[in-house]
Amino acid sequence: MKFFYVSIWLCLLLCLSSCVHSxxxxxxxxxxxxxxxxxxxxxxxxxxxxxxxxxxxxxxxxxxxxxxxxxxxxxxxxxxxxxxxxxxxxxxxxxxxxxxxxxxxxxxxxxxxxxxxxxxxxxxxxxxxxxxxxxxxxxxxxxxxxxxxxxxxxxxxxxxxxxxxxxxxxxxxxxxxxxxxxxxxxxxxxxxxxxxxxxxxxxxxxxxxxxxIEDALLYKFIEGTVTGEFIEVTLPLEPLGEYLTDKKELEKKDNINTLFIIEKGSGDTVLTDKNSLKFDTNVELTLTLQEIAVSYQFDNKKAIQQLEREVEKNIKDKFEKILAKLKDLNTDAFGYGVLYRIQNKGGKLKDEEWDELFPKIDVNFNVNVKIIRHGTTHR
Amino acid sequence: MEINLSIKPGNRIQAFYLFFIITGIQLGVGIIGAPRYIFMEAERDSWLSILIAFVYLCLLAMCMFFILKQYENADYFGIQVDIFGKWLGRILGTILIIHFGMSFFSILLTYIEVIQLFIYHALPNLVITILIMILVLYTVFGGIRVVVGITFLLFLSTFWLLLVLYDPILRMNWFNLLPIFQTSFPDLLKGARATSYTLTGVEILMVIYPFIQNKEKAKLPVFLGLAYTTLMLLITTIVSIGYFSAEGLRSIDWALLILYKSASFTFIERLDYIVVVVWLMVILPNLALSLWAMSFGIKRLYKVPQKVTLWIITILILIIVNFFQYDYEVSNMTNLVGRYGFWITYVYPFILLPIVLVKKNWRKRKGSDRL
Structure with a gap:
């Protein structure tokens, strides 16, 4: 009897198949x-x-x-x-x-x-x-x-x-x-x-x-953590002159091109002073040197620190240029407004309010670069 | 009509199944859209509203256990007849049955709408209803133990749905949840009330209680079940607020299903289609338990055999379901259930409790007078 009922239901199902668009x-x-x-x-x-x-x-x-x-x-x-x-x-x-x-x-x-x-x-x-x-x-x-x-x-x-x-x-x-x-x-x-x-x-x-496209890489640091990407940096040779193996290079050119692999790059931002709109953006970069156009004293700790400082300066400079451009266009792609909103009462922020405030913000970029490895050769 | 029930040993169930029964009847279609409703009231502090709702649910469950303890082995139907007399008790029992029927119907309609939105645009309501009713009837005809069994099995087989949420969790922006503690207390309570449709169903405890074999162990599974559903709702709401921005969530109708859309694997590109279909397994315990409670209630109150009621209800559903075409009719239906269900599920037991106690006291005194 049960079998009978089940088979009736199953026959019904066969009719239903045409209801669906195949x-x-x-x-x-x-x-x-x-x-x-x-x-x-x-x-x-x-x-x-x-x-x-x-x-x-x-x-x-x-x-x-x-x-x-x-x-x-x-x-x-x-x-x-x-x-x-x-x-x-x-x-x-x-x-x-x-x-x-x-x-x-x-x-x-x-x-x-x-x-x-x-x-x-x-x-x-x-x-x-x-x-x-x-x-x-x-x-x-x-x-x-x-x-x-x-x-x-x-x-x-x-x-x-x-x-x-x-x-x-x-x-x-x-x-x-x-x-x-x-x-x-x-x-x-x-x-x-x-x-x-x-x-x-x-x-x-x-x-x-x-x-x-180069600036887009810097945008990534603010958005999240970056690993395994290349970053190309052009540095002035003058401040590094002291640690060059061959000092004659100094006379030949003004800039050198370097390329690093980003082992880990991340950034975070804090609002330090709400009234005067002061932000701190801290960017941490851990790099491995892949290419450098001159020979450099990599066995010298001070030499590496000097190189790190130059890279920091370069990247900080780039960030400031990007921010100036964003302020110019009055578009907050980095999301500083979110941090401001959180401090607001009720957690609300009107678009118009932030449009007015965003060009006035003051961001301090702290870039911290660590060059932890320099490949298989010393010089 | 008997106030206390005597259940055959073959029909009794172990207390730990109450966990699955409670989660089975609470988790259904409500949770798909709930984040939006809660958020509209309680904004970024929605999670706090849900926790308030959980505390209230625990109090409610305690209240229910307290009422049940006053009787030997009674359920809602028996207790109401005992307290309010034959006629009023029957009317209240009928209201409860209609409540189960309405929530059954709202779940069915909402799921049909989801199917039509996500998979088959032109599939008529009747066809989907027939297919679902075959499953539900087959379950309920098996009796209480089959209904509870399906609840248990489907809980285990749908548990993995939770894990898929890892993907939207990775994509969410935690800043959307900040700042916390900004919503005023009345708004938080309104938010807690907005969970009423999602978390409704605890009243099944008052119907199924006589079937429990080891009643002394019944409390823990119920509270764990409530905690589990609350946790699910909490995760869904937090992820929804983080994933959709605050303003975005206001316009999103099926938040949970859209969260599932963002997960994709190399072997299954569109997981959301599978989730929509698997959701039938989530609502099936819900439907089966409601239908069983309805047919059992009618048997208790009017002595109509369960089989007859089941067929009549099925035919009624197959007819009524065709009249719902517009999506606002469906959402009106769920709002209606949420609104009056709030009084039946969440408020009524607290009104019943003092009456039960007074009546018991009065009876005791009368008894001692006689002695």
Whole structure:
């Protein structure tokens, strides 16, 4: 009897299978990355790198585009040109054209946050010019499919959580967070290949300026802990002259180039005086020397200390320049406002209030550099 | 109607299962959206509100145990008939049954909405309800021991969901939780009240208590269960506030599921789809316990066989579920349950307690007069 009931239920289940919309892999075009641009008549143009699983197609990816009044509408338009159903479930990267980033990204973020199908691990970036330029790359030049290549630029390791990997929710939360402005990586084409060219600074959802790629590394120190990356430093030779093995070098050049591996780099900021807006940003760097253009007395402790001091001076200088630029644009990408907000009563901070205060802040950068190793040779 | 129940030894359950029963009926769909509701009231000190709610829950559980101790082996239905007489007692019992029914229904509707939002946009309510009801009915037809068994098993098999939260925890910004101790005390209490829908369900203790074999050991599992649910809610809320910024959380409806969206593994890209489906295992104990409590209550009050009630309730649910289309209807429904459920779950036992004590005292005196 029990068997009878169970079989009735199971037969019912068979009928139910047609209620669900089925998606066969061969009939799908999976969006890996897409670029968003504005075209005339307030239309949105999407350029998408799509992965396809058709047996007979020559390439695993193809690039298609579509226009529409909304982002989803543009996908629908592109769908007409493709013989597959285009799905968004595995999208890794969305690139915005510079023009629309300057006008504000909120309208384009809405669908990303509203649609449960869009993964939260999706990264965002801004293009130097039109976003569709990035997708014009010939696949032969990059040896892999375009979608994977673009994503790999931003996220080399799976567990990398710092810039340049900025997920859509993180960016959206940065817009909402009083006292902290979001940033995004900027992508551009160099010699026919897409690369990261800098760090886009936002104010709210609008792009207002950019930092160079070298400065972006310094931004990482403030954001979290950095390990295993290279840092290139150009130092004046004069203060190091005393410890050069060959003093004649001094006459030949003014500067030397050095390169270090960052063993560990991290920074933290404290608000020391709320009324006069004094902040202390302490940056701790542990470095290993990888390359230096002159021979130097590395067996001398004082010589190393002198080198450390010069590197400290150099980095501190860079930080101050970045801050001056941020103050100029009045965008608090480092998040000093968050520390100010915490000291406020009720923990609230109006955007306007901080806009007024941010250019007046006084930050003391304490950079502490330790050069702990200098490779396998002494000189 | 018997005030005290005599349960066959084969139907009794061990006291430690109360832990799973309490967590099973408390954790459900409420916790998915709760961080937002708590945050709207208590802001960054939401965690403090949840702790206040926990203290209150412990007092509530103590109160319930105290009422139950006055009787030999009674439940809510029996006690109410004993105190208020046959008619009023029956009406109060019926209200309790309707409360179980409403919370059953709100859980079902909310889960259907989640399925439609996250996976199948066009799947009709009826289809999802039929599929879920097959499972729930199958469980409840097995009797109390099967219901408790499923609660225990599904607790173990959904425990891993907690571990996936490591990813949003790594991504969260702890500054969003600062500064602490800024919310005023009335707002904290409002925040604690906002947890009422999520933490509702403790009243099952007053229904299932006669089935407990070793009653002297019943207290610890109940308090541990309450602590476990509170901890879950606490973690979810803290991570939500840290992950979404303060202003962002105000507009996020399904905070917990969106937290799960940020976790991704090389072998499973979209873990959130699995979590949404596995969430059925989280709500199944909830549904099964509520449905069992309903059918058992009707059997107690009106002597209708459980099987008959179960079929009638199922048919009713299959009909009503089609009328809910708009998402605001669903949220109105949960708000309704949260609002009046607050009085039934959290306030009513404290009103009942003095009446029980007075009546017992009065009866004792009457008894001694006679002697």
């Amino acid at each position: 998606q066969q892999l061969e009939n799908l075009g999976v969006i890996l990355s897409r670029g968003v641009d504005k075209v005339e008549d307030d239309n949105i143009e999407l350029t998408m790198a799509i992965l396809q699983f058709k047996n007979d197609s020559s390439s695993a990816t193809k690039t298609i585009s579509g226009t529409g009044k909304t982002v989803k509408g543009a996908v629908k338009d592109a769908n007409k040109k493709a013989n597959q159903e285009i799905v968004i479930g595995k999208i890794d990267l969305e690139i915005y054209g510079r023009e629309i980033a300057e006008a504000g990204l909120t309208p384009y973020l809405d669908t990303l946050l509203r649609d449960a199908n869009v993964p939260s691990t999706m990264l965002l970036a801004v293009s130097e010019s039109k976003a569709k330029d990035i997708f014009k790359v010939k696949e032969e030049t990059i040896d892999t499919n375009l979608g994977q290549f673009l994503h790999g630029l931003l996220e080399p390791g799976v567990e990398e959580r710092l810039f340049p990997a900025i997920q859509a929710p993180k960016f959206a939360n940065g817009i909402n967070n009083p006292g902290l402005e979001p940033v995004l990586p900027i992508m551009g084409i160099r010699e026919g290949i897409p690369t990261i060219t800098g760090l886009a600074l936002f104010k709210g959802d609008k792009l207002v300026g950019q930092l160079s």
